[in-house]
Amino acid sequence: MTNTNNAKKMNKAVKAVKAVKAVKAVKAVKAVKAVKRNKKRPKRNILYYGDNLDILRRYVKDESVDLVYLDPPFNSNATYNVLFAEQNGSRAGAQIKAFGDTWRWDQAAAAAFQEVVEAGGAASRAMQAFRTFLGDSNMLAYLAMMAPRLIELRRVLNPTGSIYLHCDPTASHYLKMLMDAIFEPRNFKGEIIWKCTSAHSNAKRLGKVHQTILLYAKSKRCIWNPLYVPYDQAYIDTYYRYRDEDGRRFMSSDLVGHKGVNAEYKWRGIVRPWRYPKHRLEELDAEGRIFWTRNQFPRYKRYLDEMRGMPAQSVWADVLPVVSWSRERLGYPTQKPEALLERIIKASSNERDTVLDPFCGCGTTIAVAQRLNRRWIGIDITHLAIGLIKHRLQDTFASKVASRYQVVGEPEDLASAEVLAADDPYQFQWWALGLVGARSVEQKKGADKGIDGRLYFHDDSETAKTKQIIFSVKAGKVTVSHVRDLRGVVERENAAIGGLICIHKPTKAMKAEAASAGFYDSPWGTRHPRLQILTITDLFASKRLDMPLSRDLRTFKKAPRAKVKKTKEPPLPLQQG
Numbered sequence: 001m002t003n004t005n006n007a008k009k010m011n012k013a014v015k016a017v018k019a020v021k022a023v024k025a026v027k028a029v030k031a032v033k034a035v036k037r038n039k040k041r042p043k044r045n046i047l048y049y050g051d052n053l054d055i056l057r058r059y060v061k062d063e064s065v066d067l068v069y070l071d072p073p074f075n076s077n078a079t080y081n082v083l084f085a086e087q088n089g090s091r092a093g094a095q096i097k098a099f100g101d102t103w104r105w106d107q108a109a110a111a112a113f114q115e116v117v118e119a120g121g122a123a124s125r126a127m128q129a130f131r132t133f134l135g136d137s138n139m140l141a142y143l144a145m146m147a148p149r150l151i152e153l154r155r156v157l158n159p160t161g162s163i164y165l166h167c168d169p170t171a172s173h174y175l176k177m178l179m180d181a182i183f184e185p186r187n188f189k190g191e192i193i194w195k196c197t198s199a200h201s202n203a204k205r206l207g208k209v210h211q212t213i214l215l216y217a218k219s220k221r222c223i224w225n226p227l228y229v230p231y232d233q234a235y236i237d238t239y240y241r242y243r244d245e246d247g248r249r250f251m252s253s254d255l256v257g258h259k260g261v262n263a264e265y266k267w268r269g270i271v272r273p274w275r276y277p278k279h280r281l282e283e284l285d286a287e288g289r290i291f292w293t294r295n296q297f298p299r300y301k302r303y304l305d306e307m308r309g310m311p312a313q314s315v316w317a318d319v320l321p322v323v324s325w326s327r328e329r330l331g332y333p334t335q336k337p338e339a340l341l342e343r344i345i346k347a348s349s350n351e352r353d354t355v356l357d358p359f360c361g362c363g364t365t366i367a368v369a370q371r372l373n374r375r376w377i378g379i380d381i382t383h384l385a386i387g388l389i390k391h392r393l394q395d396t397f398a399s400k401v402a403s404r405y406q407v408v409g410e411p412e413d414l415a416s417a418e419v420l421a422a423d424d425p426y427q428f429q430w431w432a433l434g435l436v437g438a439r440s441v442e443q444k445k446g447a448d449k450g451i452d453g454r455l456y457f458h459d460d461s462e463t464a465k466t467k468q469i470i471f472s473v474k475a476g477k478v479t480v481s482h483v484r485d486l487r488g489v490v491e492r493e494n495a496a497i498g499g500l501i502c503i504h505k506p507t508k509a510m511k512a513e514a515a516s517a518g519f520y521d522s523p524w525g526t527r528h529p530r531l532q533i534l535t536i537t538d539l540f541a542s543k544r545l546d547m548p549l550s551r552d553l554r555t556f557k558k559a560p561r562a563k564v565k566k567t568k569e570p571p572l573p574l575q576q577g
């Protein structure tokens with residue numbers, strides 16, 4: 001008998017040691033994997049200027065990203081305009097073309113299509129099937145643009161990663177098939193219907209009020225943090241019908257378990273298979289957590305204020321779009337609300353994970369990722385977007401956080417600025433104006449003729465009058481006539497100061513012409529040359545325009561300041577409004 005007992009004890013001890021070893025081994029493997037993952041992750045947050053296909057292929061390592069959100073152009077056949085703040089900082093007026101959303105079946109589209117087809121695999125088969133069905137159409141051109149990018153995004157995702165593809169009903173059905181081909185149907189995790197506008201009256205068809213977000217995982221090991229949303233009032237009124245004397249709302253739920261599962265016994269004269277042992281029922285009653293029905297039957301009080309909310313469902317009607325009066329609105333077309341990204345980022349990533357947005361626009365994903373302590377990578381193909389994101393980070397997080405990221409793809413020296421100017425004068429202009437904090441002005445004949453950018457400031461607290469600086473940006477050769485022209489525009493517009501930004505050094509005649517324009521005298525008694533010439537070399541050397549100090553620059557609509565706080569337990573998802 002003693003021998004048997006000893007043997008049993010030995011067995012138990014051996015098993016315990018084995019279990020401890022197994023746990024240690026799993027922990028060690030996890031730690032090694034975490035180190036490997038961290039090595040792949042970028043050391044700093046990065047904002048890339050450029051075509052995302054090229055950037056992904058060139059810079060983003062395999063399995064280095066935990067979450068991708070992409071909001072590509074939708075093939076909506078539209079051109080989006082950026083709206084900028086008006087002089088008083090409120091209404092948006094001036095517009096400039098931000099990005100086109102039009103796809104044509106042309107040589108470039110055919111080449112993109114061919115590349116995916118030649119790579120083979122399910123994506124290749126899907127694209128060939130699309131061609132049979134859609135022909136050489138604009139929709140096929142759009143899908144040929146998307147396919148290689150989605151393939152790259154799958155490559156950069158960690159095995160525990162997820163991808164959210166934001167699209168609209170124009171192309172969502174084709175994109176879902178493409179995603180099935182690239183990510184496999186078994187990794188499809190759901191389709192979010194986001195109600196993005198209140199109502200659209202259309203006499204001939206159903207009003208279009210939603211967009212679609214397709215969610216795929218890289219594998220079944222994907223990160224998922226359950227989401228809870230506030231209960232709606234109708235649900236509360238139906239289920240949380242009771243109140244304590246102090247007004248606390250509760251619903252009553254069963255204390256009775258299942259026959260054969262829970263032990264049956266008599267409590268307070270009632271025989272049932274109670275969920276809890278007798279002493280716990282006594283405790284609950286003493287704590288006031290038992291609700292006695294009119295028939296003197298006990299039920300458990302489930303308080304509303306102790307609930308986490310309703311598990312989020314696939315229809316999101318409680319995330320309001322960015323509208324003209326939204327505080328967060330920056331005037332970028334297609335700007336998505338932060339609440340939408342907050343939900344996505346919280347559900348599918350953890351603190352310090354890396355979030356990638358390859359079509360990042362004015363940087364909604366980036367701003368939310370930064371606020372939620374995630375690392376981030378943003379890519380956009382316009383300097384306008386990159387400039388806006390830099391302003392947004394500065395306004396939202398101040399320089400401490402905002403300076404801890406790297407921008408890749410912007411000119412870094414005179415030679416690369418010259419290349420940009422030669423390749424794309426528009427992008428050069430957006431970039432140069434971004435450096436001095438000015439906004440671009442759409443090039444059109446008429447009112448804004450001769451003006452490339454504007455910057456507003458306030459230096460007169462008594463009248464609160466908005467003053468302006470007018471910029472002219474010259475990518476090519478400059479002569480004295482450019483200075484004269486700018487002087488004429490400054491006078492015509494009654495601007496305080498004019499700035500000429502150019503690549504080449506100004507001639508003596510240009511400097512003399514600028515000097516002859518005199519000075520702007522601020523109400524504070526400071527004096528600033530009315531016409532100033534800044535070269536790109538000056539800007540690289542951090543030289544800026546000589547202007548009155550103004551704490552209230554109203555050139556861009558400001559993003560509201562964020563409070564970055566670390567929370568272990570994610571708070572309830574955002575309330576409406």
Ligand SMILES: C[S@@+](CC[C@H](N)C(=O)[O-])C[C@H]1O[C@@H](n2cnc3c(N)ncnc32)[C@H](O)[C@@H]1O
Nearest residue numbers: 051052071099334335336359361362364380381
């Ligand atoms: C629909 S907007 C994204 C808006 C963004 N979600 C936001 O909240 O601001 C699409 C963005 O993709 C950018 N874009 C278009 N094609 C691109 C490409 N090939 N590579 C990188 N960015 C691109 C456009 O410049 C535009 O800013």
